[in-house]
Amino acid sequence: xxxxxxxxxxxxxxxxxxxxxxxxxxxxxxxxxxxxxxxxxxxxxxxxxxxxxxxxxxxxxxxxxxxxxxxxxxxxxxxxxxxxxxxxxxxxxxxxxxxxxxxxxxxxxxxxxxxxxxxxxxxxxxxxxxxxxxxxxxxxxxxxxxxxxxxxxxxxxxxxxxxxxxxxxxxxxxxxxxxxxxxxxxxxxxxxxxxxxxxxxxxxxxxxxxxxxxxxxxxxxxxxxxxxxxxxxxxxxxxxxxxxxxxxxxxxxxxxxxxxxxxxxxxxxxxxxxxxxxxxxxxxxxxxxxxxxxxxxxxxxxxxxxxxxxxxxxxxxxxxxxxxxxxxxxxxxxxxxxxxxxxxxxxxxxxxxxxxxxxxxxxxxxxxxxxxxxxxxxxxxxxxxxxxxxxxxxxxxxxxxxxxxxxxxxxxxxxxxxxxxxxxxxxxxxxxxxxxxxxxxxxxxxxxxxxxxxxxxxxxxxxxxxxxxxxxxxxxxxxxxxxxxxxxxxxxxxxxxxxxxxxxxxxxxxxxxxxxxxxxxxxxxxxxxxxxxxxxxxxxx
Amino acid sequence: xxxxxxxxxxxxxxxxxxxxxxxxxxxxxxxxxxxxxxxxxxxxxxxxxxxxxxxxxxxxxxxxxxxxxxxxxxxxxxxxxxxxx
Numbered sequence: 001x002x003x004x005x006x007x008x009x010x011x012x013x014x015x016x017x018x019x020x021x022x023x024x025x026x027x028x029x030x031x032x033x034x035x036x037x038x039x040x041x042x043x044x045x046x047x048x049x050x051x052x053x054x055x056x057x058x059x060x061x062x063x064x065x066x067x068x069x070x071x072x073x074x075x076x077x078x079x080x081x082x083x084x085x086x087x088x089x090x091x092x093x094x095x096x097x098x099x100x101x102x103x104x105x106x107x108x109x110x111x112x113x114x115x116x117x118x119x120x121x122x123x124x125x126x127x128x129x130x131x132x133x134x135x136x137x138x139x140x141x142x143x144x145x146x147x148x149x150x151x152x153x154x155x156x157x158x159x160x161x162x163x164x165x166x167x168x169x170x171x172x173x174x175x176x177x178x179x180x181x182x183x184x185x186x187x188x189x190x191x192x193x194x195x196x197x198x199x200x201x202x203x204x205x206x207x208x209x210x211x212x213x214x215x216x217x218x219x220x221x222x223x224x225x226x227x228x229x230x231x232x233x234x235x236x237x238x239x240x241x242x243x244x245x246x247x248x249x250x251x252x253x254x255x256x257x258x259x260x261x262x263x264x265x266x267x268x269x270x271x272x273x274x275x276x277x278x279x280x281x282x283x284x285x286x287x288x289x290x291x292x293x294x295x296x297x298x299x300x301x302x303x304x305x306x307x308x309x310x311x312x313x314x315x316x317x318x319x320x321x322x323x324x325x326x327x328x329x330x331x332x333x334x335x336x337x338x339x340x341x342x343x344x345x346x347x348x349x350x351x352x353x354x355x356x357x358x359x360x361x362x363x364x365x366x367x368x369x370x371x372x373x374x375x376x377x378x379x380x381x382x383x384x385x386x387x388x389x390x391x392x393x394x395x396x397x398x399x400x401x402x403x404x405x406x407x408x409x410x411x412x413x414x415x416x417x418x419x420x421x422x423x424x425x426x427x428x429x430x431x432x433x434x435x436x437x438x439x440x441x442x443x444x445x446x447x448x449x450x451x452x453x454x455x456x457x458x459x460x461x462x463x464x465x466x467x468x469x470x471x472x473x474x475x476x477x478x479x480x481x482x483x484x485x486x487x488x489x490x491x492x493x494x495x496x497x498x499x500x501x502x503x504x505x506x507x508x509x510x511x512x513x514x515x516x517x518x519x520x521x522x523x524x525x526x527x528x529x530x531x532x533x534x535x536x537x538x539x540x541x
Numbered sequence: 542x543x544x545x546x547x548x549x550x551x552x553x554x555x556x557x558x559x560x561x562x563x564x565x566x567x568x569x570x571x572x573x574x575x576x577x578x579x580x581x582x583x584x585x586x587x588x589x590x591x592x593x594x595x596x597x598x599x600x601x602x603x604x605x606x607x608x609x610x611x612x613x614x615x616x617x618x619x620x621x622x623x624x625x626x
Binding site for chain 2: 080083086087090091093094097098220221222223224225246247248249250253256257260261284287288290291292294297298301302304305518
C-alpha cells in the first residue's frame with residue numbers, strides 16, 4: 001500500500017460522489033405523481049418503471065459493491081470454488097421468469113407492497129407474514145452493513161480515514177452515510193433508480209478497461225493462470241492442504257452445484273429484489289429483464305478473473321477484501337483509480353438505499369400496520385417507512401463501526417440460508433394453495449433452526465464457525481447448508497399439511513383468485529396505476 | 542370488482558409452453574452437472590476450460606430464455622384474443 005493520501009484518485013472519487021448526491025436529491029422530482037404522499041410512491045417509485053429503468057435498478061441492486069469486492073476476493077483466496085457466482089447468476093433468471101411475473105400480477109391487483117403482504121393475503125395468516133417479514137429484515141441488515149464495509153475498503157486504500165482517533169477515522173464513512181440517508185429519505189426509490197445509471201455506466205467502463213488493460217500489463221491470461229496455478233498448489237504449512245484449485249475437484253462438486261442452486265433460489269426473494277421487481281410497470285417488463293440481466297452475469301465472470309490477476313500481480317494483503325482495490329491502485333494511473341473506486345463506492349450506495357427502503361416497507365406494512373396501528377393512513381405509512389429506513393441504516397452503521405467485519409460477513413451468509421426458508425410459503429404460495437399456513441410456519445422454523453445451528457457448527461476457511469457447506473444427511477456429500485435446511489423445511493411442510501388437513505385445522509381465508517396471478521396492467525378490471533387508497537385495502541372494495 | 546369465472550383462464554399445457562419449459566430447464570442440467578466441465582483444457586486465449594465454458598453459458602441461457610419469452614408471450618396474446626371474441 002502506498003503511503004498517504006492518493007490526491008488525484010481522491011479528487012475524482014469526490015467529484016463522482018458529489019454528482020450522484022445532486023442526482024439523488026433531484027430524483028424526487030423525476031416522474032413525480034400528483035399525490036406522492038404514500039408508500040406506493042416513496043417505496044415503489046409509483047410502480048412505473050419500464051424495462052430499462054428496471055434493468056438498471058435491478059442490476060444496481062443485485063450486483064453490489066460487496067459482490068464486486070467479494071467474488072474476486074474469493075477467487076484470490078481459493079480459486080475455482082469462488083466461481084460458483086457465475087452458474088448462480090445464470091440459474092436465477094429461469095427461476096425469476098417462472099415465478100416473479102405471478103408475484104407482480106397478484107401484488108398489482110391487490111396493492112401488495114412487500115412479499116409478506118402477499119403471504120398474508122394468500123394464507124390469511126398474520127403470523128406467517130410476520131415470520132417472513134422478520135426473516136427479510138434480519139437478512140437485509142447485515143447486507144446493508146456489508147455495503148458500508150465496501151465503501152470503507154475503498155476509503156482505506158485511498159488513504160483517507162486513517163486518522164488517530166476514532167472520530168477522524170470514521171468521518172468519511174459517516175459523511176457518505178449521512179448523504180445516503182438524506183436523499184433516500186427525501187426521494188425514496190427514485191433516488192437509487194436514477195443513480196443506478198451512473199453506477200452501472202462506471203462499473204462497465206472499469207471492468208472492460210480492467211479486463212483488457214491488466215492482462216496486457218501482466219503478460220496475458222496464459223501467464224496469469226500459470227502463476228495462479230502455482231500459487232494455489234502451495235500447501236498451507238498448518239493444515240497441509242493446498243491453498244486452492246484452478247478447477248473444482250471431485251469432492252468439491254456437490255458444494256459447487258448446491259451453492260449455485262441455493263443462492264439462485266434465494267436471490268430474488270430478498271426484500272430488495274422484490275421491491276425492485278414490484279416497482280416495474282408490467283409483468284412483461286420482468287420477463288424481458290430476465291433476457292437482458294444476464295449481461296451482468298457475464299460482467300461478474302470477467303470480474304472474477306481479476307482475482308487471478310491479483311495473484312499474478314503479486315498483490316499480498318492480509319484482508320482478502322482489499323485485494324481488488326489494491327490491484328486497481330497498483331495497476332491503473334491515479335485518475336482511473338479514482339474512477340474505479342467511485343464505481344465501487346457508488347455501487348455500494350445504490351443497493352444500500354434500496355435495501356433500507358425494502359426493509360422499511362416490511363416493517364411498516366407487516367409489523368407496524370398489522371400489529372400496532374391497523375388504521376394507519378397511506379400518508380402515515382409513508383412517514384413511518386421513511387423513519388424506519390433511517391433506523392435500519394443507523395443500525396447497519398452501528399454494526400459496521402462497533403463489530404468486527406467478519407460478523408457482518410457471517411450474518412450475510414446466514415441471511416442467505418434464512419431467505420431460502422421463505423421459498424415454500426412465497427414461491428409455493430404463488431402456484432398452489434394446498435399448503436397449510438401452520439405447516440408453512442413450522443417448516444420455516446425447522447429450516448431456520450437447522451440452518452443456523454449447522455452453519456454455526458461448521459468451521460469456515462478462516463474461523464471456527466459459519467462455514468456454508470457441510471455433509472448432506474443421506475447423500476453423504478458436502479453441500480450448501482441452506483439447501484439442506486430448505487429440503488428439511490419442505491418435508492416438514494408436506495407432512496404437517498397432510499396431518500393438519502386430516503385434523504381439519506382452520507385453513508385461513510385466501511383473498512386472491514386464480515386469475516389474479518396472470519393479470520397484467522391494461523387487462524379488463526386491472527388498473528394501470530393504482531390509486532393510493534387501494535394500497536392495502538382488502539380486495540373487492 | 543368482477544372476477545372472471547374460475548378456471549376460465551386455466552393454463553393448458555400446449556406444445557409451445559412445453560418447449561418454453563424445456564428452454565428454462567436446460568441451463569440447470571448444464572450448470573449443476575459440474576463434472577462435465579471440471580477440467581482445464583482446452584484453454585481459450587489462456588483461460589482454462591472451466592471458466593470460459595461457464596461464461597459461454599451466460600449467452601446460451603440468455604438465448605434460451607429469450608425463446609421462452611417469445612413463446613409465452615405469443616401464447617398469452619392468443620389467449621387474450623380468444624377471450625375478447
